Amino acid sequence: MAEIYPINIWINEERLSKLQKAGLADMAQEAFAGLKKLAVPTNEHQRDAILKKFPMAKFDSATTKSIELVPREVKDKIFDMVVAKKTLDVMDAFLASI
Amino acid sequence: MTEVNNALSPHGGKLVDRVLEPAKGREKARKAKIKLPIDGSRATEIMSIAYGFFSPVEGFMGHKDVDSVCKDMRLTSGYIWSIPIIFDISESEIKAKGLKEGDTLLLTYQNQPFATMDLEEIFSYDKNLMAQKVYGTTEEKHPGVKRTFACKDKFLGGKITLINPPKINPPFDKYWYPPKVLRQKAAELGWKKMVAHQTRNVPHTGHEWLMKGAWFASSADAVLVSCVVGEKRAGDYIDEAIVLTHDALGQTGYFRKGTHLTSILLWDMRYAGPKEAIFHAIVRKNLGCTHHMFGRDHAGVGTYYSPYAAHEIFSQVPDLGIVSVLTLEWWYCPVCGEVTYSGLCGHDKESQAFSGTLIRSIIQDGVKPPRLIFRPEVFDLVTESGEKYGFGSPFVTNEYLARRNPVISVPPMEV
Numbered sequence: 001m002a003e004i005y006p007i008n009i010w011i012n013e014e015r016l017s018k019l020q021k022a023g024l025a026d027m028a029q030e031a032f033a034g035l036k037k038l039a040v041p042t043n044e045h046q047r048d049a050i051l052k053k054f055p056m057a058k059f060d061s062a063t064t065k066s067i068e069l070v071p072r073e074v075k076d077k078i079f080d081m082v083v084a085k086k087t088l089d090v091m092d093a094f095l096a097s098i
Numbered sequence: 099m100t101e102v103n104n105a106l107s108p109h110g111g112k113l114v115d116r117v118l119e120p121a122k123g124r125e126k127a128r129k130a131k132i133k134l135p136i137d138g139s140r141a142t143e144i145m146s147i148a149y150g151f152f153s154p155v156e157g158f159m160g161h162k163d164v165d166s167v168c169k170d171m172r173l174t175s176g177y178i179w180s181i182p183i184i185f186d187i188s189e190s191e192i193k194a195k196g197l198k199e200g201d202t203l204l205l206t207y208q209n210q211p212f213a214t215m216d217l218e219e220i221f222s223y224d225k226n227l228m229a230q231k232v233y234g235t236t237e238e239k240h241p242g243v244k245r246t247f248a249c250k251d252k253f254l255g256g257k258i259t260l261i262n263p264p265k266i267n268p269p270f271d272k273y274w275y276p277p278k279v280l281r282q283k284a285a286e287l288g289w290k291k292m293v294a295h296q297t298r299n300v301p302h303t304g305h306e307w308l309m310k311g312a313w314f315a316s317s318a319d320a321v322l323v324s325c326v327v328g329e330k331r332a333g334d335y336i337d338e339a340i341v342l343t344h345d346a347l348g349q350t351g352y353f354r355k356g357t358h359l360t361s362i363l364l365w366d367m368r369y370a371g372p373k374e375a376i377f378h379a380i381v382r383k384n385l386g387c388t389h390h391m392f393g394r395d396h397a398g399v400g401t402y403y404s405p406y407a408a409h410e411i412f413s414q415v416p417d418l419g420i421v422s423v424l425t426l427e428w429w430y431c432p433v434c435g436e437v438t439y440s441g442l443c444g445h446d447k448e449s450q451a452f453s454g455t456l457i458r459s460i461i462q463d464g465v466k467p468p469r470l471i472f473r474p475e476v477f478d479l480v481t482e483s484g485e486k487y488g489f490g491s492p493f494v495t496n497e498y499l500a501r502r503n504p505v506i507s508v509p510p511m512e513v
Binding site for chain 1: 332333394395398401427432435450451453455456458460462463467468470
């Protein structure tokens with residue numbers, strides 16, 4: 001099975017409110033006893049495209065195998081797509097939009 | 099190869115001290131006829147040499163030492179050393195200044211006399227070979243390789259003397275402990291065993307437990323936090339936040355008074371993984387540490403080194419006179435309900451790994467991490483440091499790079 005490298009979108013109050021309004025609150029996973037996140041999956045090709053497009057982002061290859069430090073406004077855009085499409089499977093659409 | 103005792107502490111048996119008081123420094127400066135301006139990296143390396151952090155190294159390496167370090171991980175004297183300490187210069191600068199072997203150079207920094215260099219050698223070295231031997235790769239996206247390839251084509255070798263010791267600026271001044279001073283302080287405090295923690299990060303509880311675990315494992319009197327202060331990349335935590343938050347762990351009682359000390363090491367990380375681990379061990383031994391902890395992916399970058407490459411290399415070198423405390427990672431386990439040691443917790447499937455990068459990402463998203471993984475005092479101080487030193491951000495921005503307060507200031511010196 002192909003490896004999945006999530007982009008963790010951490011749920012702040014504004015994002016939580018949007019998820020609740022869209023009836024998607026259950027989409028968020030619990031993490032670290034008190035946090036919620038959306039783990040938006042990317043495949044290897046999508047991961048590399050994100051890292052190239054946003055050089056500030058970092059693939060945490062050593063510990064979490066996730067893509068972190070994607071700029072907040074970019075995460076907001078991905079988040080809004082998740083809410084609009086009601087699915088976490090948005091990376092192709094997101095990459096096509098930038 | 100000369101047989102030497104690598105276990106001697108300081109490394110080589112004697113702490114290098116090449117710092118002159120200003121009156122003597124002025125006298126030495128007068129004899130140096132050729133002025134050569136240097137950059138901040140070179141200046142801090144000179145300080146590290148002069149104050150003995152890099153003992154037994156007494157200056158910038160000549161060809162034989164560079165070659166021996168690259169190929170055999172040893173100085174020509176036989177002592178283990180893993181990272182070349184080099185002074186690069188262009189052919190045109192050599193010509194313009196008329197540099198020749200035997201000259202004494204007056205190195206200036208911030209437009210002030212700073213150090214002298216007894217120029218013993220001008221040489222070339224194959225930068226591809228240097229990169230391959232030190233970093234195990236010649237890919238330029240590796241920051242250490244990039245740094246090597248950015249070197250100019252010639253190198254100067256020779257002993258240095260710091261003639262105009264700089265002022266360490268706040269907030270770093272409180273944490274500046276050269277080896278002689280730190281050894282004295284440890285003796286005064288009755289610390290016989292000190293375990294070093296290398297860091298370039300604001301501490302999360304994984305780091306905190308790494309330190310506490312190493313303290314237990316080594317039966318140490320104290321943990322020495324040695325914060326690397328040097329070249330920064332956009333998005334890193336600012337140096338001030340790193341140093342102040344580590345100190346806060348002691349000030350707010352997460353470490354009992356007398357068991358924890360924060361210090362700085364002026365060094366530009368090379369991200370040389372296992373080779374940098376050896377370097378860190380030697381430098382911390384010179385500071386008086388008896389133990390050094392090495393966790394997962396020590397000084398690594400990307401996927402160039404296996405996660406525990408820094409653990410493996412210590413079995414390939416002689417006794418360095420500092421015990422390596424090799425640890426696995428600490429993770430959050432929702433079953434245990436705590437941050438726990440991966441080597442003991444059996445809930446692999448449920449475990450939630452976290453890293454400094456992940457926590458930076460949480461903060462960047464405007465979320466306060468829970469206290470189980472990030473102490474609230476540390477979070478508050480990160481925010482405060484951003485306001486006070488980072489132009490509103492605890493992360494390095496272009497503005498911070500351009501306008502930050504310098505870590506060191508060289509006082510005026512008339513020669």
